[in-house]
Amino acid sequence: MRVTFNAQYRDLQVGIDRSSETLLEMQRQVSSGKRISKPSDDPASASAAVTGRNDITRIERYTQTADSVTSRLTVIDTVLSDITDKLSQARSTGLAASGSQKTEVEREAAAQTLTGLRDAIFDDLNTSFNGIYVFAGTASSTKPYDRNPVGTPPAINPTYQGSSDEAEVDVDTGRSVKVTYNGESLAKGSAANDIFTVFDNLIAAVRGGSTVTTPSNQPGIEAAVADLKTAIDRISTSQTRLGTQMKTLEELKPQLAEMKLQAQTRLDKTENVDMAEAISGMTQAETAYRAALGAAGTTTKTSLMDFIR
């Protein structure tokens, strides 16, 4: 084979070009830490990375939702506990006010306490969290209960203005949590009277006033106290259900964190370089580059010209 001047240089040039290109690419990988800088570096991985990042952002969103839902449910839980407490308190106040030994003053004091408890529960059910009435069902921008006073002393006689529908929020694929409650199902449920009417009945019974249908106030108090017990049970049941949801959420969060970690690891494996591998690759590429340069230096040194004198 005739070795020609141009072929020799062309080969040397190709060698240098290739090894310097590899070196540049390895240096890019090491400095950026990324295996892929553009889709054509590895189309399948670049496309998998899109899916991976989508997984991560979805999980992040679910995590944020879970956090914000948890804080909302905590508020609801606190309110429900508060209502149950007040109902128990009303129950004992009512019971204490029964009996013939009670004086007018004592019974009036009990009636005042009960009125206070009733108003507090009224306010509790009108709780809003971040501008959302949590006990108005899906009518969350409407105050669920409004005062509608009748008689003297006034019964608040509220009507439920919220919705019977309740809104749910997705906290994971295919898993959702109730975030607004139907206030009426808490205050009234399937009972004949809502809590406020029960309170008004109790207050009237304690006072021995005219709103009590039975001549003696004792049966009135007993009936109202029994209704309060039903209300306590009803709300406790809701609270238990809420507690279960909160527990599920608490369990979900570490699951989401784990899923995110796994998705992140997958993405890292797809996109990022193994540093040790990349650095050794870079060293190899550098050696190859040196070799190519060295070859160019030595081959072109020798020529027949050197031997003609």
Next chain:
Amino acid sequence: MSLFSSLTTSARSLEAQRMGLEVTGENIANVNTPGFSRRVVDFASVAPEAGGGVDVESVRATRDRLLDRRLQQEVPAERREAAMASSLSVVETSLGAAGQSLDLGLSNFFDSFSRLAETPTSSVARQEVLLQGETLAQTFQEMSRRLESSQVDTDRSIRSTVDEVNALAQRIATLNQSMGGPQDASQTHLQDEQAGLVRKLSELVDISVIDREDGGGVDVSFGNGRSLVIGDQARALVATPTGPSGLSTLSVAGNTITSEITGGKLGGLLNVRDVNIPDYMNQLDTLAFGVANEVNSAHTVGYTLTGAAAGDFFVQPAAVAGAARAMAVESAIAGDVGLIAASGTGAAGDNATATTITRLRDARVLNGNTATFSDGWSQLVYRVGRDTQTAKAEQSSREEIVRQVDTLRDEVSGISLDEETMHLLKYQRAYEANARFFSAINSAIDTLIQTMGR
């Protein structure tokens, strides 16, 4: 043979060796000239009756026609891939940085609906939905614009390549005119020049080359046997802007031949312009249409903040084609975020519609209900990446073939400096020896004249 004729003989031989030196000098001088073929001096001994000695029979260029033809086949394929690789690399950058592009826009958009589902009455959440909707629409528009401008840029390159083709074809035709005379040094030079031009032309477009029977250079044809150069005539390749897109249609002698050109730089550019980019545009449009259409379908069954039936969220695209370019949030919604539908019942705090739209994120609604929006984007990324990668890989393997054929060609036509140095020595020594012979004869004549003349 007389002494005097010996003088003539040696003079002729000296001349011949000097010619050898000259040709060697020319070879060395042209060691770096592209397309230059090594010249070889053919000596022939002269019959004693004709005076004896040596004469230069011819100076011929060493050229292997077969390898030249092979190069004309391989070069267009290599250049086609090179043109595709470089054009597609530009298209690739228009996809944006990984994780910062349309996929981020889609995520943010659906996330904003998820936030709206948490707080359906919040005006902040509604503003966020509007903002993310507008950002997403802009991202679609921008990407579509970038693809379009890549297409227009490619078209511009096509037009300038057409100009180059015409210039080269013209020069080849002009050379044809000057060729066809007796094979002398100037013909060899013209042949070299023409071979260089043909090589350059084959980089631009796949051509077939036929040597003219009259020896006057070459005829060049391309496409489906369309003549580009016949004798001293070059036919112009014409690029005419056509249709609403204004992209050029190529024609020669009134025949449209855009689809006939597949090789060379021109073939690569045409493929990018007419196959690759439209494919990406179609995928992007399909994605944009899917997003707008699905979001609208879910949105229109919902209710606004005030409980009225909601309208479209995005401007409903008329067709898949152009959907990305036309993507925009309905102006009514941009004017009043209360018109965004979160509620599925009419109650302000209901979030059924917002939840339905959020769930679209993972719904398989594209490509005959087999792919999510994220899949649609990931497929586009894959397609662009794969096309670019394939073009690059093809190019480097083709480049290797071209290099090998080039090396083979160099083996025949190329110049080895060591070899030329040896030739230099050879002719120098032969010249010296001949000169010695000349002086020997000369002194013999001198002796004769001196002794006889006494």
